Amino acid sequence: MANQGPAYYSPYPTALYEGVLTPPEGKALLLEEVVEEEIAMREIAKQMLTKENATIFPGPQVLYGYNEEAKKKATLIKEMAEVLNAKMIPMYDYRPKYPKIDAEVEINPNHPNLTIWHNNIKAAIFIGVHCHYANVALKMVRCETDCYTIAICGLSGHEDAMATLRDQHSSELEKFIKIAREVKAELKL
Amino acid sequence: MASIKDMTDTHNWSGQKLVTADHMLFEAPREKHFMTGSEVLKEAVKRCTVDASVSYPITPQSEAAHLIGELWAEGYVGTYFRGENEFGVMSEVAGCAMAGARTITTTSGPGTLRAMENFPQWSGTRIPCQLILMARGINSPLTIQPDNLEVTFMLETGCQIWYAENVQELFDMTIAAFIVAEKPDVHVPIVTVVDGFFVSHTRESVMLPADDIALFPYEPYKSPLPPIDSETPPGRFLRDPFVMKSNYISYATHASWQWEVRSAVERSRRYAEHFLKGLVHITGDLDADIAFVTCGTAAHQAKEGQRELAKLGVKSKVIKLRTIRPFPTKELLAALEGVKHAFVPEFNVVGWLEKEVRTALYGKSDTEIIGGPRVAGGMSLPAEAILKEVFEHINVEGK
Numbered sequence: 001m002a003n004q005g006p007a008y009y010s011p012y013p014t015a016l017y018e019g020v021l022t023p024p025e026g027k028a029l030l031l032e033e034v035v036e037e038e039i040a041m042r043e044i045a046k047q048m049l050t051k052e053n054a055t056i057f058p059g060p061q062v063l064y065g066y067n068e069e070a071k072k073k074a075t076l077i078k079e080m081a082e083v084l085n086a087k088m089i090p091m092y093d094y095r096p097k098y099p100k101i102d103a104e105v106e107i108n109p110n111h112p113n114l115t116i117w118h119n120n121i122k123a124a125i126f127i128g129v130h131c132h133y134a135n136v137a138l139k140m141v142r143c144e145t146d147c148y149t150i151a152i153c154g155l156s157g158h159e160d161a162m163a164t165l166r167d168q169h170s171s172e173l174e175k176f177i178k179i180a181r182e183v184k185a186e187l188k189l
Numbered sequence: 190m191a192s193i194k195d196m197t198d199t200h201n202w203s204g205q206k207l208v209t210a211d212h213m214l215f216e217a218p219r220e221k222h223f224m225t226g227s228e229v230l231k232e233a234v235k236r237c238t239v240d241a242s243v244s245y246p247i248t249p250q251s252e253a254a255h256l257i258g259e260l261w262a263e264g265y266v267g268t269y270f271r272g273e274n275e276f277g278v279m280s281e282v283a284g285c286a287m288a289g290a291r292t293i294t295t296t297s298g299p300g301t302l303r304a305m306e307n308f309p310q311w312s313g314t315r316i317p318c319q320l321i322l323m324a325r326g327i328n329s330p331l332t333i334q335p336d337n338l339e340v341t342f343m344l345e346t347g348c349q350i351w352y353a354e355n356v357q358e359l360f361d362m363t364i365a366a367f368i369v370a371e372k373p374d375v376h377v378p379i380v381t382v383v384d385g386f387f388v389s390h391t392r393e394s395v396m397l398p399a400d401d402i403a404l405f406p407y408e409p410y411k412s413p414l415p416p417i418d419s420e421t422p423p424g425r426f427l428r429d430p431f432v433m434k435s436n437y438i439s440y441a442t443h444a445s446w447q448w449e450v451r452s453a454v455e456r457s458r459r460y461a462e463h464f465l466k467g468l469v470h471i472t473g474d475l476d477a478d479i480a481f482v483t484c485g486t487a488a489h490q491a492k493e494g495q496r497e498l499a500k501l502g503v504k505s506k507v508i509k510l511r512t513i514r515p516f517p518t519k520e521l522l523a524a525l526e527g528v529k530h531a532f533v534p535e536f537n538v539v540g541w542l543e544k545e546v547r548t549a550l551y552g553k554s555d556t557e558i559i560g561g562p563r564v565a566g567g568m569s570l571p572a573e574a575i576l577k578e579v580f581e582h583i584n585v586e587g588k
Contacts, residue, residue, distance in 0.1 A: 011445040016452040021459075022374060060415070096438045110438040131373055131413035132315050132449065139445040155373040155411060159452075 011139035051123035059129030205403035217398035231256035233363035240290035249385035279307035286316035289409030289416035298325035312347030317370035334567020341541035365464035468517035473506035494575030
């Protein structure tokens with residue numbers, strides 16, 4: 001599990017029940033494999049630069065400027081989107097949308113597949129989303145879509161994403177942007 | 190009285206030096222004391238920088254709840270109050286924990302069932318609170334005696350469940366439980382179970398670290414859900430009860446949410462292995478072909494049975510399960526390697542642990558599982574009863 005979907009109608013079995021664990025400190029996860037962080041960063045950059053309609057989904061932790069780190073991360077994510085030629089669709093609110101989500105301009109953890117289907121997104125980064133909502137959304141995205149999901153997490157990462165970076169703070173985002181620029185140059189994009 | 194404003198980087202509001210759980214559990218010097226389970230729970234809570242505790246009286250946990258109240262009066266616990274009933278208590282625990290407080294409560298027997306709706310609500314809202322369940326059994330007829338029937342009702346609530354055998358384990362588990370429950374990738378409630386009276390009211394030797402140290406406080410901003418904080422966005426509007434809007438979420442959301450809660454329990458394994466030094470503990474003859482798979486006081490009595498069997502020249506071993514959720518399937522399978530007969534002694538009539546063991550081993554082990562001996566409603570489980578079960582089974586089967 002944690003392979004690229006669509007997998008099943010139901011989000012079961014989850015990656016963890018298939019034996020996939022979040023990576024240990026200092027490492028990253030690519031599908032089912034624990035790898036060095038830099039290797040994962042290169043693969044993530046490649047996926048985002050080559051897949052159709054690559055999109056970044058920033059969550060509330062980087063959308064609201066409630067501390068200096070959040071503000072710095074938000075600036076870096078904007079730069080990241082430019083380097084990756086990626087769109088940005090925010091997950092600014094976790095409450096279910098009623099009567100209907102505007103899938104063109106927002107994503108919601110309770111029905112993330114709608115935004116991915118509507119925009120034909122084939123690779124996506126979740127960043128700044130609280131871990132529980134990221135996990136709920138990632139399981140559904142894997143079972144309902146063929147989108148390559150990437151979690152850039154400030155805590156311990158997400159085994160249901162196809163690529164996971166953990167303990168990512170502004171210094172790590174700077175490192176990722178630098179690597180993404182190198183990959184972009186290598187791909188002549 | 191001390192307040193949260195007295196907290197510094199190095200000391201909590203009551204002046205205790207802040208330390209890691211590893212230091213508290215494995216490094217700090219300890220001294221011998223002689224205490225009941227209720228008294229030792231007070232000592233554990235005293236060292237945990239607990240923000241909030243909510244209580245309601247029910248035998249046999251009333252004394253423990255009362256002693257936590259004394260800690261509040263002494264300035265060690267941030268806030269303490271009595272709920273309207275157990276349903277109120279567990280709801281108020283949820284409120285405290287969602288607001289970012291390290292929260293503990295205690296209950297027993299029928300109180301557990303009165304509060305029941307709250308437990309899956311706790312896990313669904315990913316709060317890392319701790320319930321000390323001093324098991325006593327469930328009506329009817331009324332019992333206030335040792336029995337652990339209520340544990341079976343807790344098994345599918347999405348909470349972690351640990352089971353302490355004695356006063357020492359209750360102390361150590363209570364401290365470790367907060368830390369494991371608060372890990373951001375776990376962050377689901379934890380139920381630490383002990384058998385009422387046998388542990389809560391029995392005085393035993395226990396090794397305790399000094400009481401001038403305490404755990405670092407809980408960090409709610411590492412929670413997988415935003416804490417309710419009206420001063421800081423986004424928490425103030427993002428934590429409204431999703432259950433109130435269930436008509437507007439997809440079925441997949443509900444399924445995914447539930448699998449995520451259960452995945453969180455599974456993620457606790459690696460931390461529990463560290464702090465509990467393994468999810469199962471094995472004593473006796475490791476190469477025996479008779480084993481007792483047990484937890485809590487039944488493990489203590491099974492050890493007596495193992496020693497009596499050894500005197501008769503019969504080898505056996507005790508496999509004590511320290512966690513029930515997550516269930517230690519892999520460890521149990523390894524411990525049963527080469528075992529022909531596994532007995533599951535229990536303090537309840539339904540044999541919930543036997544069912545758990547059978548489910549975990551189905552299709553994976555050739556070991557014969559024998560549910561018993563079982564006692565309930567306040568009966569004791571003497572070593573003689575365990576030996577009788579072993580020899581009756583072996584004789585009846587002609588083995």
